[in-house]
Amino acid sequence: GQQVMQIPQYQHVQEGEDFTTYCNSSTTLSNIQWYKQRPGGHPVFLIQLVKSGEVKKQKRLTFQFGEAKKNSSLHITATQTTDVGTYFCATGSGNTGKLIFGQGTTLQVKP
């Protein structure tokens, strides 16, 4: 079945450094959603991308959807301790409402 591979699994950065997580698929994706889960919390929706080559920004976060709609990335500029957590990408599966989640990238930020 459809899968999305997310890398890296873990990332430790110094506060102020940039961070990027990647989401890749062997098949064309209809959409990509990104979620953030704070330690001890639950996943919270960040954004959705649906168009080829789409780029969206939320303050220091930049989300991209590849031209071929087979990959996506989330880039955080100048990380802060509040960015700590696990970031998941997810894509729709058929017309069922199901989402296929990537494995997640856990970000730790050293102050």
Added chain:
Amino acid sequence: DVKVTQSSRYLVKRTGEKVFLECVQDMDHENMFWYRQDPGLGLRLIYFSYDVKMKEKGDIPEGYSVSREKKERFSLILESASTNQTSMYLCASSSWGNTDTQYFGPGTRLTVL
């Protein structure tokens, strides 16, 4: 704001017990989901429901069953709990269509002794 609530944040049960995890959403969403989350394995779908009394198996349904008698409520049942079902269980809901955001509950940390 969408609210998804789960009956317990922490639960400790013994092997062989029947366990009920309850999830309620207040946004009239058609879809509801049960996931389990384990370190390094991400979110794995156990079951989902797209309408009252309708359900479909997810990726790891073995050892679990579900019930959806009312639109707002989706229950996960462990018929005979085992230690390998110790995990974080997350409920989510969404409106119809695969482009719709899923809203998650706070999770239930289940420990089976």
